[in-house]
Amino acid sequence: MKKILVTGGAGFIGGNFVHYMLNKYPEYMIVNLDVLTYAGNLESLKDIENNPNYKFIRGNISDRKFIFELFEQEKFDIVVNFAAESHVDRSVTDPEIFVQTNVIGTQVLLDASRKFRVNRYHQVSTDEVYGDLPLDRLDLFFTENTPLNPSSPYSASKxxxxxxxxSYHRTFGLPTTISRCSNNYGPYHFPEKLIPLMISRALNNESLPVYGNGENVRDWLHVEDHCSAIDLIIHKGRVGEVYNVGGHNERTNLEVVNTILKTLGKSEELITYVTDRPGHDLRYAIDPHKLENELGWKPKYNFDTGMDTTVKWYLDHKEWWKNIISGEYKNYETVYTNI
Ligand code: NAD
Structure with missing residues (x-):
């Protein structure tokens, strides 16, 4: 029996990871620690709330006293840190909470992991830490050796x-790993992010706001493939290492929006172009060869099948996202995003 602390498990990727791990490892205990910001939604975890191998705890990763007491009590084997402020547009309007949660919160978890000797601390990071690539150099990709060059307060905090x-690995010998993943899509994605936002608005025949000319490129990965990568890394990845995670699915934002419109049988006339975000990154593209060659990771979904199943999920789960958008769910406010 292993006990895994998943922080941020009421969010998009953490919630998918909790489901993935409970399905795959019926002998593991999964503890989900989440403070439930506007992005945390326990509705996404309703189906497992009575699972004896699952426990939810509400709390803040930056609260040192609380975190140390929790670690002392629970004796975790593995910590996987998803908890973060994750929305780039929000970091442009209010950077402070990004430093508090993403930097200070991580440091508190590292200190607790060190003191209570966890066997593995895994940090869920992002390809955005590398900055961006020019649109006219399609031969360039982010590798694990690409220097970090973040553009937004969000990516700077990550x-x-x-x-x-x-540094905690090098200085204190803490057994750490880091994964840097490209943009995720899939079930339970908070509807302020590009793909769920466009699906929900298109279904309501509302305009689809696209930043600039829509030519910015993102590299998309189905969230289940991200979960399988983290699963491999925490079990087989070498400590002290960084692993890039990506599925070679580069698409312009406009291509993504058009795929959604086509799948839903809606008109391209719904698209409206809006003023670009300041400092908007041009292109992200991940080279995942280290993860593929060293750990044998392979994504299950290609972009088209992944998008088909995702659009179908949003059609089948209208209640879930309508509760958020209608304001029945706390503090939802649309912040347009083309991430
Ligand atoms: P999300 O915003 O959907 O979820 C974040 C969760 O963290 C929420 O449930 C929130 O309540 C919780 N949280 C926030 N502050 C907290 C705190 N102080 N203490 C405890 N819980 C707190 O984010 P996501 O899209 O699921 O991203 C999860 C992680 O993956 C983040 O670290 C993000 O940087 C990283 N990531 C995301 C993507 C992507 O495409 N979404 C890609 C690569 C990496």
Whole structure:
């Protein structure tokens, strides 16, 4: 029996990871620690709330006293840190909470992991720490050796956390790993992010706001493939290492929006172009060869099948996202995003 602390498990990727691990490892105990910001939604975990191998605890990763007491009590084997402020547009309007949660929160978890000797601390990071690539150099990709060059307060806070994680490995010998993943899509994605936002608005025949000319490129990965990568890394990845995670699915934002419109049988006339975000990254593209060659990871979904199943999920789960958008769910406010 292993006990895994998943922080941020009421969010998009953490929630998918909790489901993935409970399905795959019926002998593991999964503890989900989440403070439930506007992005945390226990509705996504309703189906497992009575599972004896699952426990939810509400709490803040930056609360040192609380975190140390929790670690002392629970004796975790593995910590997987998803908890973060994750929305780039929100970091442009209010950077402070990004430093508090993403940097200070990570440091508190690292200190607790060190003191209570966890066997593995895994930091869920992002390809955004590398900055961006030019649109006219399609031969360039982010590797694990690409220097960190973050553009937004969000990615700067994530890069700071990555440096802290690496320093705790080097200085204190903490057994750490880091994964840097490209943009995720799939079930339970908060409807302020590009794909669920466009699906929900298209279904309501509302305009679809696209930043700039829509030519910015993102590299998309189905969230289940991200979960399988983290599963491999925490069990087989070498300590002290960074692993890039990506599925070679580069698409312009406009291509993504058009795929959604086509799948839903809606008109391209719904698209409206809006003023670009300041400092908007041009292109992200991940080279995942280390993960593929060293740990044998392979994504299950290609972009088209992944998008088909995702659009179907949003059609089948209208209640879930309608509760958020209608304001029945706390503090929802639309912040347009083309991530
Ligand atoms: P999300 O915003 O959907 O979820 C974040 C969760 O963290 C929420 O449930 C929130 O309540 C919780 N949280 C926030 N502050 C907290 C705190 N102080 N203490 C405890 N819990 C707190 O985010 P997501 O999209 O699921 O991203 C999860 C992680 O993956 C983040 O670290 C993000 O940087 C990283 N990531 C995301 C993507 C992506 O495409 N979404 C890609 C690569 C990496």
């Amino acid at each position: 890069a700071s956390a990555d440096f802290l994680v690496q």
